[in-house]
Amino acid sequence: MAKTRNTGADKAAKAEAKAARKAASKERRSQLWQAFQIQRKEDTRLLPYMIGAFVLIVAVAVVVAVLSGSAFTAVMVILLGIVLGALVAFIIFGRRAQKSVYRKAEGQSGAAAWALENLRGKWRVTPGVAATGHFDAVHRVIGRPGVIFVGEGSATRVKPLLAQEKKRTARLIGDVPIYDFVVGNGEGEVPLAKLERHLTKLPANITAKQMDGLESRLAALGSRIGPSAMPKGPLPAGAKVRGMQRSARRK
Known part of the structure; x- marks a missing residue:
């Protein structure tokens, strides 16, 4: 009987932990989206740089895929290009947001x-x-x-x-x-x-x-x-x- 109660408690704890992780993940996504919207309004070059980097990397991946001569390799290269392009675009966002924050903080007490x-x-x-x-x-x-x-x-x-x-x-x-x-x-x-x-x-x-x-x-x-x-x-x-x-x- 005690074992059954322990099993039930473990399941409840795991479910609670899973719900907490989901809530934290949702909150992080919300914070990132808000930060992106604020930065996009303040930084007119943000979207062109992000889109340009993504398109350039994907274009290079497509060219490499076409030259590879293998259908499987072509698909994998294009998928890799999409992932890499998204990552680089996200890094650009993070770097420009960081510079913006430091620029606002410059000269202020604390x-x-x-x-x-x-x-x-x-x-x-x-x-x-x-x-x-x-x-x-x-x-x-x-x-x-x-x-x-x-x-x-x-x-x-x-x-x-x-x-x-x-x-x-x-x-x-x-x-x-x-x-x-x-x-x-x-x-x-x-x-x-x-x-x-x-x-x-x-x-x-x-x-x-x-x-x-x-x-x-x-x-x-x-x-x-x-x-x-x-x-x-x-x-x-x-x-x-x-x-x-x-x-x-x-x-």
Whole structure:
């Protein structure tokens, strides 16, 4: 009897999980469609680029299929061309949508924190470890390169904050490399759209295990600002680029 009840419970749990997956998939498709509609209205070149890429790849596939001389090979090549064309068109959409979001976020308070929290990979981000009353902020990132401090706001106000954070952090971490830079479009600054690329180009100096140890040690430093002093971020709730890209990969 107990076995029958367990079997029934398992079936109910599986059915519930399946329904949850369907609902999540439907929500992702809805979000992607909404993002596409918004981008299409703002970016007049989006559809021509997507359609052009799709047509070009399919045309090449058809030419290869005709030259193959085999009916089976021709069908497979054309199908592959259609799939590849759709994939490239979708990648174009994702890239142009990402650029649009970064362009809107450029110069707004909290933009760097938002970009860091959406990084791909095993980065440990602590936003707002220091800030000024003018919403200038310093964010800490722990990764394979070591410890990275990212400042946003006025360079003249942020640079002293960066120097202070580097000094008090160096006391705890010894020889682990420390990097720092300011996000912006001025001389020597890193543009917001190139922030992730800039981080990934840094050399790998420590292991993932060392990252865990660093995170534990640096947690003791805490933050010297209150939650009200931290910029809340520049973007509306619907503008989560990484979430959109993850949805695209699941499709």
